[in-house]
Amino acid sequence: MTQERKDRVRKAAETMAGFVAILIVWQYGAGFLRLPAYILPLPSAIAVRFWQTLPVQLHHLGVTALTTVIGLALSLVVGVLLALSVIYVKPLQAMVLPILAAFNSIPKIAIAPLFVIWFGLGMEPKVLLAFLLGLFPVFVNSVTGLGEIEPDVLDLARLAGGNEWRIFLKVRLMHAVPYIIDAVKVAFPLALVGSIVGEFIGGNSGVGYLILSGQFNMDTSLVFACLASITLFTTTAIAGVAALERNFLRWRPSRRNK
Amino acid sequence: MTATTAAVRVDGLTKIFGTGAAIQDLSFEVGANRFVTVVGPSGCGKSTTLRMISGLMRPTEGKVYLRGKEVGGVIGDVGMVFQAPVLLPWRNTLANVLFTAEMRGKSPVEYRQRALELIALASLEGFEQRYPHELSGGMQQRVAICRALLLNPSLLLMDEPFGALDIMTREKMGFELQKIWNASKTTVLFVTHSITEAVLLSDTIIVMTARPGRAKAVIPVELPRPRDTKTLRDPRFVEIAGIVRDNIEAQWVE
Numbered sequence: 001m002t003q004e005r006k007d008r009v010r011k012a013a014e015t016m017a018g019f020v021a022i023l024i025v026w027q028y029g030a031g032f033l034r035l036p037a038y039i040l041p042l043p044s045a046i047a048v049r050f051w052q053t054l055p056v057q058l059h060h061l062g063v064t065a066l067t068t069v070i071g072l073a074l075s076l077v078v079g080v081l082l083a084l085s086v087i088y089v090k091p092l093q094a095m096v097l098p099i100l101a102a103f104n105s106i107p108k109i110a111i112a113p114l115f116v117i118w119f120g121l122g123m124e125p126k127v128l129l130a131f132l133l134g135l136f137p138v139f140v141n142s143v144t145g146l147g148e149i150e151p152d153v154l155d156l157a158r159l160a161g162g163n164e165w166r167i168f169l170k171v172r173l174m175h176a177v178p179y180i181i182d183a184v185k186v187a188f189p190l191a192l193v194g195s196i197v198g199e200f201i202g203g204n205s206g207v208g209y210l211i212l213s214g215q216f217n218m219d220t221s222l223v224f225a226c227l228a229s230i231t232l233f234t235t236t237a238i239a240g241v242a243a244l245e246r247n248f249l250r251w252r253p254s255r256r257n258k
Numbered sequence: 259m260t261a262t263t264a265a266v267r268v269d270g271l272t273k274i275f276g277t278g279a280a281i282q283d284l285s286f287e288v289g290a291n292r293f294v295t296v297v298g299p300s301g302c303g304k305s306t307t308l309r310m311i312s313g314l315m316r317p318t319e320g321k322v323y324l325r326g327k328e329v330g331g332v333i334g335d336v337g338m339v340f341q342a343p344v345l346l347p348w349r350n351t352l353a354n355v356l357f358t359a360e361m362r363g364k365s366p367v368e369y370r371q372r373a374l375e376l377i378a379l380a381s382l383e384g385f386e387q388r389y390p391h392e393l394s395g396g397m398q399q400r401v402a403i404c405r406a407l408l409l410n411p412s413l414l415l416m417d418e419p420f421g422a423l424d425i426m427t428r429e430k431m432g433f434e435l436q437k438i439w440n441a442s443k444t445t446v447l448f449v450t451h452s453i454t455e456a457v458l459l460s461d462t463i464i465v466m467t468a469r470p471g472r473a474k475a476v477i478p479v480e481l482p483r484p485r486d487t488k489t490l491r492d493p494r495f496v497e498i499a500g501i502v503r504d505n506i507e508a509q510w511v512e
Contacts (some may be wrong), residue, residue, distance in 0.1 A: 150344055152344040153346070157357075158314065158332050159312055159313075159314065159332055160334065160357070160358035161332075161334035161362040161363065163363075170361070174348050250389070251347050
């Protein structure tokens with residue numbers, strides 16, 4: 001146990017050392033090359049700007065986080081429901097799959113301006129973009145997780161008297177949990193892209209908006225400070241998902257003997 | 259119901275896949291509380307037969323009766339053990355054993371005591387909270403047997419349950435199964451390729467022919483129980499094993 005803890009501390013220290021090395025090279029390298037601050041601000045300047053603008057950052061990050069999380073939640077609900085409909089209503093498979101595949105080949109970001117025309121400058125177009133970007137990975141993984149159950153397991157369940165509802169609850173859903181969690185790890189950054197792009201093209205709030213205003217004012221360190229806060233946000237979220245996995249999915253192959 | 263009603267009666271069972279018959283006019287009976295083994299070459303339709311008896315598959319022709327009642331679909335009074343343990347990886351031993359109760363719509367609390375007894379009987383005490391990946395292949399298969407027996411089915415179907423295990427584990431599993439069966443005395447229909455296993459475990463052995471499968475011979479095994487490693491050297495054991503072997507090898511020249 002203590003050995004395990006030691007290993008983890010050492011691993012964390014190694015990771016941190018990598019980041020610190022990059023920052024040192026950046027700080028002194030950029031200073032040495034005399035790069036102007038509007039091209040590449042020094043890490044120290046970014047840190048100062050980050051600190052100065054912290055309340056503003058938090059406000060806009062909150063807006064972005066909200067649309068991202070709502071979009072992601074929607075893509076989870078709709079993605080899982082779509083997967084279920086395809087699994088339980090076989091004829092739908094031939095209908096839904098080509099439509100989704102065709103839809104997935106459209107770059108959603110390219111139709112973002114359309115959403116501004118339809119839904120205005122509020123939260124709706126951002127949520128919609130986040131939702132659409134997150135939908136596909138959730139759908140694909142849910143189809144696998146809910147659908148690809150070993151036939152022997154289904155036979156056993158039926159022999160014991162299991163009806164479709166119990167099989168869904170205790171076999172399909174449980175089997176799908178790790179697949180859906182993996183989907184969230186992919187869909188979360190995608191949904192974030194959706195929100196930020198939405199903020200780029202319209203509205204006056206969100207980290208995307210703050211980045212744009214940094215650009216207009218040639219406030220490059222503000223842009224970098226925004227990137228830092230986004231990174232903190234995603235890292236925290238992904239770490240949350242990973243912690244969930246560690247504690248509730250001990251049986252997963254990737255978590256075994258750890 | 260009379261004492262003469264067979265636990266399982268298979269009558270003129272035929273299953274046709276595509277154009278070929280997998281099973282042709284198969285008939286046999288399994289007495290209540292007996293341990294009956296089906297041996298036969300690969301592809302003679304042993305698994306297909308079990309699936310039709312369980313109600314998971316419908317025969318092309320012929321009928322299956324369980325305790326005198328015709329099988330028209332899954333009736334829920336049959337336990338099944340496959341070659342692979344097919345445990346649910348997210349459930350520990352105890353929860354895996356309780357799976358059948360939950361599928362039946364029963365409260366797992368109600369069956370907990372029974373599950374723990376079965377686990378102890380299968381020499382899995384202390385492994386109740388372990389996940390399948392923490393168990394050996396033989397242990398996993400014993401969990402599968404406990405799961406199949408949890409609801410006290412009147413018939414236990416075992417489809418080459420030890421086929422995936424190494425030879426040493428396999429022999430041990432035979433004795434373990436005998437112990438578990440002695441305690442429950444449910445009717446067992448067991449499919450295997452191993453003649454030794456068949457003779458060691460069974461009251462009756464049914465030898466099937468190659469595709470299309472028919473019952474070629476029914477061989478009673480009148481060896482005293484409980485049987486142990488000494489039984490393996492008993493001249494009568496050797497003799498019966500010889501008869502089974504003769505019946506299987508007779509097909510090679512046909």
